[in-house]
Amino acid sequence: MSSGLDGVVAAETVMSHVDGQAGRLVLRGLPVELAAESLEFEGALALLWRGFEPLADDAASLRQALGQARARAFALVPKLLPAAAGLPPIEGLRLMLAGLGDGEEGSQPLLAVAAVPVFLAALDRQRRGLAPVAPTPGLGHAADFLAMRAGEVPEPLRAKALDAYLVTVSDHGLNASTFAARVVASTRAGVFSSIVAALCALKGPLHGGAPGPVLDMLDAIGSADRAAAWIDGELAAGRRLMGFGHRIYTVRDPRAEVLKGVVRGLDNGRIRLAEQVEAAALAALARHKPGRKLETNVEFYTALLLDAVGLPRDLFTPVFAVGRVAGWTAHVLEQEATGRLLRPQSRYVGPPVPDAA
Template identity: 60%
Template sequence: MSGLDDVIAAETVLSEVDGANGRLVICGQSLDALAGKTSYEGVLSLLLAETVDLDAAGVRVALATARLRAFEEVAHLDPALLSLSITEALRALMARLPDGEDAETALLLIAAPAVFVPAVVRRKAGLGALAPDVNAGHATDMLTMLHGQVPYVEAAAALDTYLVTVSDHGLNASTFAARVVASTRAGYGSAVLAALGALKGPLHGGAPGPVLDMLDAVVRPEHAADWIAGELARGERLMGFGHRIYRVRDPRADALKSALARLGAGGGMDITRLALAEAVETEALKQLHAAKPGRVLETNVEFFTALLLEALGFPREAFTGVFAAGRVGGWVAHAHEQIATGRLIRPQSRYIGPKAA
């Protein structure tokens, strides 16, 4: 029962994580049918069908308007907020948004991280925050606000694929936190803040950055075998491998690896870096299977997330915030679904302490 493994805590039409077969289904469509083929706005139109009732084109327009509204809060990025981590500054700005249970609030909460993360990154670097472009798609606008120029088509497509890939993933820790808070009728904003707090933890959304630390330590493909052997001998965990649910390869890893291949050098991908990553992945899987034959330790979403977000120019300390920019769509959808049940989430605990005298 520890960790609530195999406990069914909710019924949902939003996503199914089939760990045994390595499949992710979002609103009746497999990730293979969505990633690289559907925009983030398109996936939101599926997730938010009961919340905003807009098609992909309608979501694009409404989300662009919401980004403009979110940008008004960037004026509150004072030195105290900028002294925080990017994730903590994001959380503080998100706390300024409304806490309603209406479509306008839902879209504002979903739009905001794509505005706040680039603004915080730029302000921390001593640069001015850039306003959204209402004529741009969500992923394109996020990269434009980060870099100050319209990205290559391949780069925008890669970020779009990432946002789609992480938009929802069953009852993970942050989504469960969102549903618990939503069940109290505290509002979408409170549910999203709870989810963001859960996402901050290194066992959840704070995990992709260390994958790059591993690549930095290996340096060259020919060093991978010795470095990995040394880490395993010391009992260290290899970041980017293994997953709590998937008993086979994480399908999101394949979606992001394909996005990296399409990105190419023109979109910002360092081919040398990709070759290093592929060498590390191959050697890590080989040694993990040999050292721990009884455990399923395949490549997970963190491994290629780190490479993709690095190639797109996000600093590694912003990775959790970018994750939030994608997952927030799922959080809001789950909050709405939980509210519709009208049921407060209130599990029981088993007392194992000393008996009263």
Template identity: 55%
Template sequence: MDSGLENIVAAETVLSDVDGQAGRLIIRGWPVETLAADKPYAAVLGLLWDGFFPELGDDAEIQAQLGRARAAAFALVGTFPMESGVVEALRTGWSLLNDSEAFDDAIAFPAAAAVFTAAAVRHGQGLPLIAPDPALSQAQDLLRMMRGTPASDAEARALDAYLATVSDHGLNASTFAARVIASTRAGLGSAVLGGISALKGPLHGGAPGPVLDMVDDIGTPDAAERWIDAALARGERLMGFGHRVYRVRDPRADALKAAVSKLPGTAGRIAFAEHIETVVLQRLARKYPNRRLETNVEFYTAVLLEALDIPREAFTAIFATGRVLGWIAHASEQIGEKRIVRPKSVYRGPVPEYA
């Protein structure tokens, strides 16, 4: 038995390959570093959904379809509560969308992610909601609706890089949940809701906020060694380091570090983050000489999202805005298998006596 399923092959996929030993991530034939540098959101959607939806057009048409779907999603804002937080608002809003396997219904989910996330953030801040602009790209419009000011080209490119980087990552917990649900033919919407319900767990999608909490607690470069040594002495986990799959540095960390470094005014924050990273890696290597604990995607995710003025309570929903592309692609791929997922279990309970 393999209780974590690490060594169980549960699917064949054309979508992504995670090589934890070599530190490589390939998404639909593209190294993640290249994807993050070159592909905006609409292009990543087209790449991941290619072959599953014949209605897919080129990147320009996909961007236009996303814009129209954002406008339609905004009509639903106000029909569901947003008091319980950004992730809960996104999950509740998504539950109102059509649950089918059709392309028009599928594209509503990534489009609505931008609308519902931005609306929930502004609602929580007591600010008026901002309607989408269908003419803008997904990243431009998400930032504009959330912050109330237009996004610069550099900011939109940085957010695109993040959304591309987290768009797919093998059979992680949320993607596997989405595939299991899709195998029952429950609908793509049900698969997406299963995905976000798994993602909201703190062991899966909740690390970027605590990374910033750590950085804020450290405060200054001079305090880094003392703070980190004390945290390790207390047995605390240092957020942003170590990964279930990667035994070397997470390739997404460098992709995001490159993206945030292109944003004006971030040099000081990056330098501080680099100093913390260096100290943490030194201390982890000393404390756990037989384990490889390297920087993971969440460390520079935190720096990037902070630089874009995205509030910490929205981090998981922004993650979902990228990962929903992978959830829908995997769900569509699983539907093509025409076979329900049904693993076995080993019974360890009492056995009655039979005559």
């Protein structure tokens, strides 16, 4: 038995290669550094879907089809939004996505990818007492999300930074949410059911729920001279430092490096403090767990990037879903095309088993 399924290979995939020891991530043959620099979200989606979803054969038509799918998702907002009133955005998103029927016509993966930012923007406006804003034809996916949320077309630098983020997190091997999506897809329950399962897994603080608390940590520390003492206090109390450690990466998470580069090009007053806190945290973790390499993970710089783009911290985890839904849908398509029912076994350790009669 492998606790936490550590080291267990449960699927073959063409989507991404995660080399934990070398600190490398390759998205269908393209190193993440290159993907983040050269692709928009639509390009990453086309890359991941290629060979599984006919729309991905032509990147330009996929971009157009995704724009149309955002309009289709927007048409569903009046029906799905009211029930989500008052919920935190991640829970509102879960509820709205669950409202998509597995019998929906057309490309369901496309509607799933389109629906995440459309629903999220509407949820965020609802809590601010504002009416939903329709998608803008011709805008890219990242820019359109920011436009639907703010009600105005974003500065290109911000849209580009968000695009780089969405590409960077678009896929990452058999992480917990992608595995959840594949388990549900393996039962043939359908695309939307698989995506909802994935979102539920993403929500947890050990997976996609960490970046909000990273900013809380920076706020609590306040200034670099307080970092070491604050961190030691957390570790002494048995708490984990959010934004550090990873199951697979034993060296630095390559996505943290990519996002750090993007954040440096943005105007974020927190970046200096963040770098000093990072250095103090790495030193403290090395002392605290000398046997285990605990390095900066993707969530640390995600927090700074999304903050600089102007998003509030309780949108960080659902915005992760805006990017990762590319990978989820790709894995669902792959699982449906190539996989078998996922059904592992458990080892019974309960009360003694009675003799058979």
